Amino acid sequence: MKTVYLDNNATTMVAREVVEEMLPYLGEYYGNPSSMHTFGGQVAHKVAEARLKIASLLGADPEEIIITSCGTESDNTAILSALANNPSKNHIITSRVEHPAVKVLCEGLARKGYRVTFIPVDPEGRLDMDEYAASLTPDTAIVSIMWANNETGVIFPVETAARLARERGILFHTDAVQAIGKIPVNMKGNTIDMLSLSGHKLHAPKGVGVLYVRKGTKFSPFLIGGHQEKGRRGGTENVPSIIALGKACELAAANLDKENTYVRELRDRLERGLLTAIPQCKVNGTKDERLPNTLNISFEFIEGESILLLMDQFGICASSGSACTSGSLQPSHVLRAMGVPYTMAHGSVRFSLSVYNTAEDVDLVIKELPPIIEKLRVLSPYWATPQGACATA
Amino acid sequence: MWEYTDKVKEHFLNPKNAGEIENPDAVAEVGSIACGDALKLTMKLDENKRIVDAKFKTFGCASAIASASALTELLKGKTIEEAEKITNQEIADYLGGLPPEKMHCSVLGQEALEKAIENYRGVSHRKPEEVIICACFGVTDGEIEHAVRQNHLTSIEEVTNYTKAGGGCGNCHEKIQAIIDRVYQTKERQAQPAERPRLSNLQKIRLIEETIDREIRPSLKHDGGDIELVDVVGNRVLVALRGACAVCHASQLTMKGFVQGKLQEFVAPELVVEEVAS
Numbered sequence: 001m002k003t004v005y006l007d008n009n010a011t012t013m014v015a016r017e018v019v020e021e022m023l024p025y026l027g028e029y030y031g032n033p034s035s036m037h038t039f040g041g042q043v044a045h046k047v048a049e050a051r052l053k054i055a056s057l058l059g060a061d062p063e064e065i066i067i068t069s070c071g072t073e074s075d076n077t078a079i080l081s082a083l084a085n086n087p088s089k090n091h092i093i094t095s096r097v098e099h100p101a102v103k104v105l106c107e108g109l110a111r112k113g114y115r116v117t118f119i120p121v122d123p124e125g126r127l128d129m130d131e132y133a134a135s136l137t138p139d140t141a142i143v144s145i146m147w148a149n150n151e152t153g154v155i156f157p158v159e160t161a162a163r164l165a166r167e168r169g170i171l172f173h174t175d176a177v178q179a180i181g182k183i184p185v186n187m188k189g190n191t192i193d194m195l196s197l198s199g200h201k202l203h204a205p206k207g208v209g210v211l212y213v214r215k216g217t218k219f220s221p222f223l224i225g226g227h228q229e230k231g232r233r234g235g236t237e238n239v240p241s242i243i244a245l246g247k248a249c250e251l252a253a254a255n256l257d258k259e260n261t262y263v264r265e266l267r268d269r270l271e272r273g274l275l276t277a278i279p280q281c282k283v284n285g286t287k288d289e290r291l292p293n294t295l296n297i298s299f300e301f302i303e304g305e306s307i308l309l310l311m312d313q314f315g316i317c318a319s320s321g322s323a324c325t326s327g328s329l330q331p332s333h334v335l336r337a338m339g340v341p342y343t344m345a346h347g348s349v350r351f352s353l354s355v356y357n358t359a360e361d362v363d364l365v366i367k368e369l370p371p372i373i374e375k376l377r378v379l380s381p382y383w384a385t386p387q388g389a390c391a392t393a
Numbered sequence: 394m395w396e397y398t399d400k401v402k403e404h405f406l407n408p409k410n411a412g413e414i415e416n417p418d419a420v421a422e423v424g425s426i427a428c429g430d431a432l433k434l435t436m437k438l439d440e441n442k443r444i445v446d447a448k449f450k451t452f453g454c455a456s457a458i459a460s461a462s463a464l465t466e467l468l469k470g471k472t473i474e475e476a477e478k479i480t481n482q483e484i485a486d487y488l489g490g491l492p493p494e495k496m497h498c499s500v501l502g503q504e505a506l507e508k509a510i511e512n513y514r515g516v517s518h519r520k521p522e523e524v525i526i527c528a529c530f531g532v533t534d535g536e537i538e539h540a541v542r543q544n545h546l547t548s549i550e551e552v553t554n555y556t557k558a559g560g561g562c563g564n565c566h567e568k569i570q571a572i573i574d575r576v577y578q579t580k581e582r583q584a585q586p587a588e589r590p591r592l593s594n595l596q597k598i599r600l601i602e603e604t605i606d607r608e609i610r611p612s613l614k615h616d617g618g619d620i621e622l623v624d625v626v627g628n629r630v631l632v633a634l635r636g637a638c639a640v641c642h643a644s645q646l647t648m649k650g651f652v653q654g655k656l657q658e659f660v661a662p663e664l665v666v667e668e669v670a671s
């Protein structure tokens with residue numbers, strides 16, 4: 001059975017070109033980039049080249065790139081560094097819909113005595129910018145707001161938010177893990193101080209991430225040790241993965257247009273197909289400001305895990321915001337923050353596409369999903385309108 | 394991904410006895426959409442009190458559907474006395490076991506069965522003195538105690554796996570621990586109800602408002618809902634629910650129980666809560 005992979009916000013396939021690029025550095029070129037000899041030095045060259053490619057995707061300087069082990073490390077480092085450098089300030093601003101890498105960290109900091117403001121979102125998943133602006137105080141040490149939401153794909157106006165923070169001398173960090181490679185990002189054109197990205201969301205392998213730190217921003221390292229990353233992150237470089245990430249960034253830059261034309265069209269085709277074929281379903285998150293690859297859709301009166309497992313029978317891979325799939329007994333905090341009713345939240349499914357998907361992939365879902373939804377609804381005690389309800393298909 | 398047995402998968406992919414019996418002799422509905430799973434059980438009995446047919450409808454994950462399917466298979470052909478002895482563990486065993494985090498699916502099945510039998514006999518289900526311990530999932534002290542005794546649970550985590558209680562905001566963890574402690578204590582301590590001063594009407598309303606602000610609203614907000622105090626008439630407290638709480642009809646019972654429980658605890662034990670349209 002063919003795998004139809006529509007879960008690219010969870011992780012992505014490592015691109016073939018990326019694998020090829022990194023393989024020699026898992027094999028014969030195993031030198032340490034810090035070594036004095038040519039054998040190690042040639043590796044250092046290749047790492048520098050990769051750093052340049054990463055910087056170029058972001059419109060940044062290579063010195064502004066700190067390579068980390070993952071998006072979570074980047075997020076943690078950014079926030080803790082900001083707090084360490086502003087010891088007299090006690091306030092943190094973030095949103096109610098952050099990834100756990102920011103959310104759980106901030107909740108922990110709140111327990112330690114920091115005042116944390118979680119900015120709400122509206123029913124369409126848009127950030128409340130008035131409340132945000134009103135929350136900025138002289139006591140605020142750091143703002144951390146994601147560029148795009150992983151579950152709904154809703155894009156936040158982080159550049160505007162960063163400007164408001166800068167005007168008040170407040171540091172601004174963004175978790176851009178879902179945005180990079182999907183929408184254009186140019187750090188030369190904004191005032192964001194720190195930005196996180198993750199390799200495995202853009203066709204590089206797992207275990208490598210980046211923290212961008214704008215030149216002139218005070219910084220305290222998280223991992224303390226050697227002089228690597230100019231003393232900003234100790235630990236011998238993950239050479240093969242860094243080289244892989246460099247290649248992946250180069251590909252992402254080349255594919256950015258395709259992401260916003262080809263992938264967007266596929267996503268829209270899927271959305272249209274499902275909305276036409278299935279009654280009582282609804283898209284979560286505003287359609288106006290949304291990543292081109294993401295579709296979060298709720299099917300009323302049924303539960304997400306069941307949907308996923310039945311789709312799995314056809315090789316279709318997606319995610320859900322239902323309680324049973326989150327492992328937490330409660331549906332996704334993002335959908336709850338949006339006020340999505342429980343009848344809808346438990347039955348939410350996220351499809352996230354990539355440039356490697358095809359129209360056949362999408363058409364398979366449009367063909368196989370409606371009977372799955374119908375089957376589960378017939379089983380559901382809440383589904384009370386059998387007559388003609390599915391006639392639109 | 395959950396590790397489900399082949400038997401769970403089989404009952405999930407091809408559930409047995411799905412549906413609803415017309416004119417059933419026994420019927421029960423347990424769980425709610427808010428909590429993520431719900432089960433409606435209907436049974437037909439013959440003149441010898443033997444279950445000749447049982448059907449289910451389930452809203453929930455794969456193991457909830459499989460547990461309900463297994464329950465109906467176990468039930469068919471049994472007398473009501475035999476059926477009464479079925480435990481949640483038997484449902485799980487029938488399926489070759491469930492992941493620990495999914496044991497609550499088997500508990501839901503057993504609850505439905507209990508309630509259906511009570512419905513058949515015409516006796517009421519929940520004892521009035523039971524109070525809701527976990528507001529997030531509407532679980533009472535009686536239900537927790539029952540699960541603890543029957544399955545020999547010793548930690549909060551286990552109680553969560555079996556009843557869901559404690560799996561949300563975590564505010565009820567202390568109370569769950571207290572129930573566990575009580576079950577394993579040889580001698581039960583008799584709690585003395587605290588002395589309460591008599592309240593004037595104005596004091597009462599103010600205290601109700603304070604309690605809503607402090608004890609109730611944060612929990613509801615956590616789930617995207619809200620509550621508004623509309624009026625207080627004698628001991629009747631009229632409230633309106635909004636947002637996620639208002640649209641979710643399945644959670645109304647739970648909500649009312651939770652709000653009432655808090656107001657009785659902090660204001661006056663004779664208060665009753667009524668919901669009005671906002």
Ligand code: FES
Pocket residue numbers: 526527528529530558559560561562563564565566
């Ligand atoms: S009250 Fe029990 S988890 Fe929230």
